[in-house]
Amino acid sequence: MKKTPLYDEHLRLGGKVVEFAGWALPVQYTSITKEHLAVREAAGLFDVSHxxxxxxxxxxxxxxxxxxxxxxxxxxxxxxxxxxxxxxxxxxxxxxxxxxxxxxxxxxxxxxxxxxxxxxxxxxxxxxxxxxxxxxASDDWALLALQGPRAAETLQVFIDVELSSKRKNSTFTAEFAGLPVRLARTGYTGEDGFEIFCAPEDSSRIWRSLIDAGVTPAGLGARDTLRLEAGFPLYGHELxxxxxxxxxxxxxxxxxxxxxxxxxxxxGSCRQRLVGLLLERGIPREGYTVFAEDKEIGMVSSGTQSPVLKRGIALAWLDSPHAEPGEEVMVEIRSRLYPAKVVKTPFVELAKK
Amino acid sequence: MNIPEDRRYSKTHEWVKLEGDVATVGISDFAQESLGDVVYVELPESGRQVAAGEAVAVIESVKTASDVYAPLAGEVVEVNESLADEPELVNGDPYGGGWLFRLRVSRPAEFESLLDASAYAKVIEEEE
CATH class of the missing domain: 3.30.70.1400 (Aminomethyltransferase beta-barrel domains)
Structure with missing residues (x-):
């Protein structure tokens, strides 16, 4: 397994390290739910150097x-x-x-x-x-993602550039407490936030500065639930x-x-379309079958319990006639059928920046 | 890792506490830690006859759904209703308030064939 330059930081913070795409990365430090909510309510920090x-x-x-x-x-x-x-x-x-x-x-x-x-x-x-x-240049860079409504104010303390003037999808070079970085106002959580490209040897200092400033370290688990709530695809699943x-x-x-x-x-014709599903009860998972009446009409490509909504959410590929928002379908969970509604994504209201 | 010595364990990470012929079953600290945040627990119905090793409950964490196996054969006589509102008890108090179900066991003597705390500690060591 390859280690990112921040591997030791993950161990120091008690991260539970797992293999992801050949990399040793923390799936969580304390709890996926806590890390998820920290990103939605304050700020979280991810190592995305892989x-x-x-x-x-x-x-x-x-x-x-x-x-x-x-x-x-x-x-x-x-x-x-x-x-x-x-x-x-x-x-x-x-x-x-x-x-x-x-x-x-x-x-x-x-x-x-x-x-x-x-x-x-x-x-x-x-x-x-x-x-x-x-x-x-994949091995020449470390990449950190600082995400959440408090990302900008937290980052501003260390940065020599006025961040409020930088819109979503901006990218620019700056100094982080004197270290050269490239910043981008982008991310994979649906929240406001920044991605920080830096030299591998500077990454620990930047990581620690942000953690010491009160940012919650967040792992792959929360990254996945956050992107799913935002309706973002994950290659190999939706795409x-x-x-x-x-x-x-x-x-x-x-x-x-x-x-x-x-x-x-x-x-290509769209026999199936990718849609969001929201459940009252039950937690949909990847590979679960979706039915309309007795007919199989598709499959869940990613699913979880939304930490914000506390309900099951999924992205699913459904036969086009059933892929309209408002359609009522059923997800098979352990041989039982649970009602689900086709909904527009994002599943949660996200910051507009 | 917390492994109380007042009960026995299965290789699939359930714990069992036997009082008379009634066995209380839950999952170990190691199991809850591996699962992460528990968000839903599906429990068997009271009165169900279960075989040893049969999948009888499901614990859903944010990450995944996991089967829980009956460590002993018997009849389900009670389930932990408080998990419906507080599934996180499985994380916070796996050996107490996070218990899952109670079985009236068919052959109480089989309890002795389950792992004691030190044998279970070795099982965990091999998995880590």
Whole structure:
């Protein structure tokens, strides 16, 4: 198992370390529920150093990104970031990613840890024919995510840049108590917050400064329940090599321009759609079957008990006729059927920033 | 890890306390710690006959759903109703208020074949 530069900090804080995508990471420090609520109500800190970072530079960096990704990087001004996806040529998704425009001809792509080598190969192949320079910098960076309504005020104490002027999806360089960092007002929890890119050797100092300032360390468990409450997909669950992104609530990332694999995505039909499910009783889990009357109509791709709502929530792929908000369906939990309602995500009200 | 010596244990991390022919069953401190925050407990119905090793209850944590097995054969005579409102008792007081159900056991002598505290401590050691 690979260790992030913050591994010793996790042990010091009593983190329960598990394997995730080949990395040793804490699933929780004290309690998933407590860590989850700390992020919703105050601020939490995640080690997301396992995520992959690719630099895209060169004369045709923009043309390359417009070709390999669904969202349109041409819309990015310097210092702005966007959610996007890498399509394959079979109407599916190689990965979902974040693209940051760092300077005129320089972009940063943050990818899922589990997909680093797959993405790298895929992009390398597509880069032939483009005047573009790709660098896999995944091991050169530590990445911390400070998330929650108090993230900005907590971070401001250490940062030499006025954070209130930085909107969601901004990215900029700054100094954290004298240490060089790149900040992005992005995250995976649905809350306001910042992601902090820094040198591995500086990461412990930054981590400790924030923990000492009262931020709650939060593990993979809370990261998963938070993203699910926010309705965000997790690659390998909601999104896969064979899921057509136009059949999800994230279809907005697909912009009308030429891109790799467009024919297959255009041609794909949405027999099923990705929806949110809310239950009165019972906790849905990945792989559980969804019924309408006696007919099997789909499957849960991620589910949990929402720590905020204290009710079962899920993302599920359902046959399109049943995928409308308000539809009443049933989730099979241990041979019993529990009523569920198709709902719009996010499941909880999130900060608008 | 807290392993009281006044009761016995199963390899699947249930504890059993026998009084007469009535066995109280719960899950160990190790088990609740591994599960994390318990948010729902599905208990058997009173009157149900269960075999030793049969899955009789389910504990749902935020992370996952886990079966609880009957350590001994018998009839379910009582379940812990307070878990409906306070499932977190399984985390906070696994050996007391977090008990799950009581069995009138068919063969009380089989209690002796369960693990004592020191044998159970070894089981945990191997899993850690």
């Amino acid at each position: 995520m992959g970072e690719f630099f895209v530079r060169g004369k045709e960096a923009l043309e390359f990104l417009r070709w390999v990704a669904l969202n349109d990087a041409a819309r990015l001004k310097v210092g702005r970031a966007q959610y996007s996806m890498l399509p394959n040529d079979k109407g599916g998704v190689v990965d979902d990613i974040y693209v940051y425009r760092l300077s005129e001809g320089e972009y940063l792509m943050v990818v899922n840890a589990a997909n680093v080598s797959k993405d790298w190969k895929h992009l390398g192949k597509l880069a032939q024919g483009f005047d573009v320079d790709l660098v896999n 896969r090599d064979d899921t057509n992104p136009k059949c999800t609530h994230l279809s907005w990332v697909i912009k009308n321009k030429p891109y790799y694999g467009r024919e297959a995505i255009d041609a």
